[in-house]
Amino acid sequence: MIQFEAVHKRFPNGTTAVHDLSLDMPEGGVTVFVGSSGCGKTTSLRMINRMVEPSSGTIRVGGRDVLDQDAAELRRSIGYVIQQAGLFPHRTVLDNVATVPLLLGWGRKKARTVAAELLERVGLAPEMGKRYPHQLSGGQQQRVGVARALAADPPVLLMDEPFGAVDPVVRTQLQDELLRLQQELSKTIVFVTHDIDEAVRLGDRIAVFREGGHLVQCAAPAELLARPADEFVADFLGAERGLKLLSLTDLSGVPQGPAPEGGSWELVLDAGRKPVAWKAKDSGAETPVRPLRDADSLLSALNESVASPAGLVVRVDADGVLTGVTSRDDIHGRAGVAHAQALTGAPSRGSAPDPAPQSPEGLEVAEADAS
Numbered sequence: 094m095i096q097f098e099a100v101h102k103r104f105p106n107g108t109t110a111v112h113d114l115s116l117d118m119p120e121g122g123v124t125v126f127v128g129s130s131g132c133g134k135t136t137s138l139r140m141i142n143r144m145v146e147p148s149s150g151t152i153r154v155g156g157r158d159v160l161d162q163d164a165a166e167l168r169r170s171i172g173y174v175i176q177q178a179g180l181f182p183h184r185t186v187l188d189n190v191a192t193v194p195l196l197l198g199w200g201r202k203k204a205r206t207v208a209a210e211l212l213e214r215v216g217l218a219p220e221m222g223k224r225y226p227h228q229l230s231g232g233q234q235q236r237v238g239v240a241r242a243l244a245a246d247p248p249v250l251l252m253d254e255p256f257g258a259v260d261p262v263v264r265t266q267l268q269d270e271l272l273r274l275q276q277e278l279s280k281t282i283v284f285v286t287h288d289i290d291e292a293v294r295l296g297d298r299i300a301v302f303r304e305g306g307h308l309v310q311c312a313a314p315a316e317l318l319a320r321p322a323d324e325f326v327a328d329f330l331g332a333e334r335g336l337k338l339l340s341l342t343d344l345s346g347v348p349q350g351p352a353p354e355g356g357s358w359e360l361v362l363d364a365g366r367k368p369v370a371w372k373a374k375d376s377g378a379e380t381p382v383r384p385l386r387d388a389d390s391l392l393s394a395l396n397e398s399v400a401s402p403a404g405l406v407v408r409v410d411a412d413g414v415l416t417g418v419t420s421r422d423d424i425h426g427r428a429g430v431a432h433a434q435a436l437t438g439a440p441s442r443g444s445a446p447d448p449a450p451q452s453p454e455g456l457e458v459a460e461a462d463a464s
């Protein structure tokens with residue numbers, strides 16, 4: 094959907110911001126650009142909507158060379174979200190979101206109706222539409238920024254560190270919101286961040302850049318974490334690569350059994366069979382439980398298995414009703430398998446817990462299968 098072919102950008106002051114970049118970004122997927130400061134992520138992003146013009150090479154969106162299109166028209170057809178939202182301070186939130194539809198000549202009434210629907214979609218109450226940007230929190234402003242970028246229903250969304258300026262809790266909420274929206278909308282998204290955890294969480298593919306505008310590796314998160322192309326990428330991913338890999342594997346294949354009876358810990362349920370706490374048989378002291386669903390990650394399960402006084406992870410269905418418990422050993426065992434599968438290129442998300450082949454021959458077969 095978005096293709097870079099031998100793209101080079103050299104600014105008039107002699108700085109090479111992007112060096113010979115060739116990259117395909119899949120339609121309906123999230124491609125995340127990561128890398129240290131000044132390595133050309135923003136310049137690459139801004140060349141897609143012609144806010145920066147390439148010095149050489151070709152960029153195509155939907156098969157069309159961006160340089161063959163009118164720049165203003167192109168920009169209106171591509172949503173753009175930046176850090177601190179970049180909202181117009183003297184326009185209400187509703188009018189901020191309605192900006193592009195109005196420019197496209199939709200008429201005030203239709204533009205405002207669409208804007209109001211979008212505010213709801215990004216989780217903002219209708220009355221927020223009457224406020225001005227400075228009357229919103231940072232996280233709320235970012236939601237407005239996302240709504241504004243989506244207003245004309247563009248197939249492509251460019252997001253330049255959109256959640257960089259909010260605290261970690263709000264950031265996680267905004268990431269969740271974006272993942273939820275993306276499930277509904279399937280936009281082609283290019284997302285710039287400094288945060289590798291954010292990249293792993295949001296990306297279908299992650300492109301790692303290094304100084305001088307060089308693309309070092311572009312791969313799916315699991316592949317990148319399991320097989321970084323070189324030391325630079327490995328360093329960038331950090332020492333906890335193995336744990337990050339576990340965040341990509343869900344709990345669905347991990348066995349569960351009935352909650353224990355008669356041991357030193359008893360699982361307390363409410364009237365609807367929703368888990369509430371672990372109760373110590375001797376003292377009666379209760380420790381709250383944080384039950385997990387099948388879609389939760391193995392990393393959360395490892396964390397819970399360590400935190401649980403009974404050494405058991407409590408599992409629930411989509412309604413929060415108890416389905417069973419899983420032992421610390423089972424979680425650890427599955428974590429080892431998931432890690433080995435990632436190293437051999439076998440799929441890990443929701444896959445059956447078969448041990449992965451460990452031999453060099455097995456590695457070759459798995460890689461051929463994955464390609």
Ligand SMILES: Nc1ncnc2c1ncn2[C@@H]1O[C@H](COP(=O)(O)OP(=O)(O)OP(=O)(O)O)[C@@H](O)[C@H]1O
Nearest residue numbers: 104106108109110129130131132133134135136137
């Ligand atoms: N208009 C410009 N004129 C000259 N040099 C520029 C210009 N814009 C960016 N650069 C330089 O190009 C290089 C790449 O910048 P860019 O903003 O693309 O990096 P980045 O990876 O997005 O950085 P950051 O993570 O800090 O935002 C940097 O060395 C930067 O100083």
